[in-house]
Amino acid sequence: MASGSSAETSSLMRDLLRQAGGVAVVDGGLSTELERHGADLNDPLWSAKCLLTSPHLIRKVHLDYLEAGADIIITASYQATIQGFKAKGFSTEESESLLRKSVEIAREARDIYYDRCTQCSSADSGNGRILKRRPILVAASVGSYGAYLADGSEYSGNYGEAMTLGRLKDFHRRRVQILAESGPDLLAFETVPNKLEAQAYAELLEEENMQLPAWFSFNSKDGINVVSGDSLLECATVAESCKKVVAVGINCTPPRFIHGLLTLITQVATKPIIVYPNSGESYDPDRKMWVQNTGVSDEDFVSYVNKWCEAGASLVGGCCRTTPNTIRAIYTTLPNRSTSPPEQ
Numbered sequence: 090m091a092s093g094s095s096a097e098t099s100s101l102m103r104d105l106l107r108q109a110g111g112v113a114v115v116d117g118g119l120s121t122e123l124e125r126h127g128a129d130l131n132d133p134l135w136s137a138k139c140l141l142t143s144p145h146l147i148r149k150v151h152l153d154y155l156e157a158g159a160d161i162i163i164t165a166s167y168q169a170t171i172q173g174f175k176a177k178g179f180s181t182e183e184s185e186s187l188l189r190k191s192v193e194i195a196r197e198a199r200d201i202y203y204d205r206c207t208q209c210s211s212a213d214s215g216n217g218r219i220l221k222r223r224p225i226l227v228a229a230s231v232g233s234y235g236a237y238l239a240d241g242s243e244y245s246g247n248y249g250e251a252m253t254l255g256r257l258k259d260f261h262r263r264r265v266q267i268l269a270e271s272g273p274d275l276l277a278f279e280t281v282p283n284k285l286e287a288q289a290y291a292e293l294l295e296e297e298n299m300q301l302p303a304w305f306s307f308n309s310k311d312g313i314n315v316v317s318g319d320s321l322l323e324c325a326t327v328a329e330s331c332k333k334v335v336a337v338g339i340n341c342t343p344p345r346f347i348h349g350l351l352t353l354i355t356q357v358a359t360k361p362i363i364v365y366p367n368s369g370e371s372y373d374p375d376r377k378m379w380v381q382n383t384g385v386s387d388e389d390f391v392s393y394v395n396k397w398c399e400a401g402a403s404l405v406g407g408c409c410r411t412t413p414n415t416i417r418a419i420y421t422t423l424p425n426r427s428t429s430p431p432e433q
């Protein structure tokens with residue numbers, strides 16, 4: 090586990106970026122990929138349900154992303170909360186052990202991947218698999234309070250007047266502690282829908298003297314503000330001001346908004362910027378379905394990638410409805426990440 094000093098935590102990210110040739114690749118959608126493989130995630134636990142029913146499938150999807158070139162894999166804990174597991178009848182101990190399991194599965198996938206790299210002498214096994222030993226980070230996902238509510242409020246960011254900073258911190262505290270103690274390389278606070286929750290995370294990291302670095306990633310549905318309507322500049326400033334935060338950015342947001350959002354974030358961020366948009370399709374929370382034919386193809390998605398990097402992104406991946414093919418295309422389009430040996 091990292092020592093927790095801000096100098097060392099930021100060196101984790103600096104080293105990763107240097108070894109990746111300047112831009113690191115984040116994995117793609119986990120939950121939607123589990124669904125594409127047949128998992129039924131129509132449940133308040135969403136992908137965390139697979140921690141109970143099909144851990145092998147989670148491991149497979151992590152491996153698929155590693156073999157597509159991801160340098161960072163994000164655990165299946167996005168919608169895994171102690172409160173959510175208890176509502177299903179699990180004890181506190183069982184709930185905490187399920188959280189730990191999400192990190193264990195990702196670490197196992199990394200170990201298996203490294204074994205495959207050792208067994209395979211060429212970087213590309215021939216069927217498009219990228220088998221190249223490189224630094225790989227496991228990021229423990231922390232979804233928002235709105236994600237736990239499972240009513241789409243991670244896309245409204247509206248928690249009502251009664252919600253307070255203290256309540257949000259109490260909601261997340263034990264879960265974040267357990268995840269941090271389970272051996273990930275960093276914490277991924279994802280799809281953060283409002284400023285209050287970003288402040289809660291920042292204060293938690295400081296109060297708990299968290300021994301791990303973290304990234305904060307917001308979502309937007311208008312290309313200007315975060316989904317609640319809070320100012321992205323103010324939200325990014327909360328992340329920028331927190332010593333434990335080593336990257337700040339945007340996820341689960343349509344690709345067409347990313348360039349403009351990057352222009353905003355770069356006004357306040359000196360830390361590395363992470364973007365992992367969704368496929369551009371929209372989610373209908375009432376029908377609990379993605380609306381087809383509103384997204385972009387993998388080719389279109391990838392045509393943006395180098396422009397995002399020019400605009401300041403240094404970690405790029407995909408969120409909901411992106412697949413290993415999207416991630417492989419991102420990896421391949423990045424200069425310095427070619428799988429072929431350098432020319433003599």
Ligand code: MET
Nearest residue numbers: 118119120163167280341
């Ligand atoms: C709604 S955003 C979901 C992010 C999460 N890492 C997942 O892919 O499942």
Ligand SMILES: [Zn+2]
Nearest residue numbers: 341367408409
């Ligand atoms: Zn998403």
